[in-house]
Amino acid sequence: MIITRAPLRISFVGGGTDIKEFYSRYPGRVLSTSIDKFVYIVSHSGYSDSFILKYSQTEVVENVQDISHDRFKAGLVSHGIEKGIELASFSDLSSGTGLGSSSSFTVALVKSLHALKGKKINKETAARESCELEIDTLGHPIGKQDQYASAYGGLNVITFNTDNTVTVDPVHLDYKLRASFENHMMLFFTGITRSANTVLDDQKTKIDDNFETYKKMSDSVILFKEKLLAADFKGLADMLHEGWVMKKTLAKNITNSNMDVLYEAAIVSGAWGGKLLGAGGGGCLLFMAPLEKQNDIQISLEQKAKELSLGGFKRVKFGMTSSGVDILFNTSNTL
């Protein structure tokens, strides 16, 4: 039995510039951190003659082509894994939260499938193969930031170079600055889950129209890093807000009235600024706020969520982490 895990991520600035239609013309950049919420993949071989897959549903099938979970299927096919395998996924948060969990799943799966064959892969390979699986094999209209953020872990500037390579530069904060940064952030799950793909499809077709906006988003990563190292949290919040305003112009459906109502309520209650996490349409809201306002903000948002009948709305406490995809447990006897 093998257990792997890969972290979810919070992306601060530059999201969207990781799409090939953009970074093939100008380097894309994202600043993001992994957090202490994970997707786990457990793989077990030997006792059954079928493919057994356990996630929000359970599949027991004889033929790999009959698997309906697209990433499980693509992973098993590309690794040529025969019947007699049981795979299960567990997640600390539901999918569709805008925290990159779909790609965390793929990264943990890729790591696991290699380990099943006795092979250890590095972070770059885990990230690259996850991108290949999701973007090239499955044709999802997504970028590459989530796979790299999850495989590498930590707080990083991730650069998507025009030659298709990716550079991951860690941003080192001492524990005091990191703790202070964490304490000024508030993360809320809106209760609305969505697939990134519809929003991103629309966004991709409009790269030409919005090229200058994308450039600004990519360049803003450098200033964000400077402000972070200078502990200018108010300045960071302003940048998140600007990024969010810019992003809303890129495609329809990035925001909706519920998101806007919640966002406004947080600002009125004293948040400095924030953004929606993920491609848009639902997911999580991230705010930066002074410590003394956080209680008011939380009460106000919970009230608004009730009025909007958002049953799943809740605050998500999190910590920033340094580790990426890992094998936690492996019973194979090889050294």
Place this chain on the structure above:
Amino acid sequence: MEKYIDDFADAVITQMKTLPKDEIAKAISIIESVYERDGRIYVFGNGGSMAMATHWVSDFNKTVFSHNLDSKIKRFQAIRLPSTESEITAWANDVGFDMIFAGPLQNYIQEADCLIAISSSGNSPNIIKAVELAKSHHVPVIGISGFSGGKLNELADAKIVVKTEPGAYTVVESVHNAILHLLTSYFQDYFDYIVEKKKND
């Protein structure tokens, strides 16, 4: 005599003022990620570097938590390689001196772990063997070297090199000890903070 003392102090101070801060930050980040995933830290070196490795292990397995010995917070698992003197002679006598670190390391190594290799020249064959073993497992390596860094500095993920003329062992090892204590000091403060935060939660 005073001049001799001043000259040595100056040589050390010059190095201390030009520490590779970014690489030390990388090392701290590697140790943090090992702690997060419950991995172990293997530390080793030859001669004086082995003495420093032993000292560092006692710091990381106790001093780091010395203000919080009663707290139930997860602790570090630092291991000096090899962990017994018998293993050194067993591997040296039976297999070869170049296997005294890699041999025992092979028994323990898991992907969640990391290495701290200390070598002034950065070229000791027994150090490089262990580092290569770690690299083949994709286990991150913190290389603490001197002179021009040698092969250790090429292979390491965190490349902490104290750049001096070849053979300046006393200066290099003095600075190595300070860097190792910097790591101890950082994590002692870090755990004081974590324990305090848990109390307030």
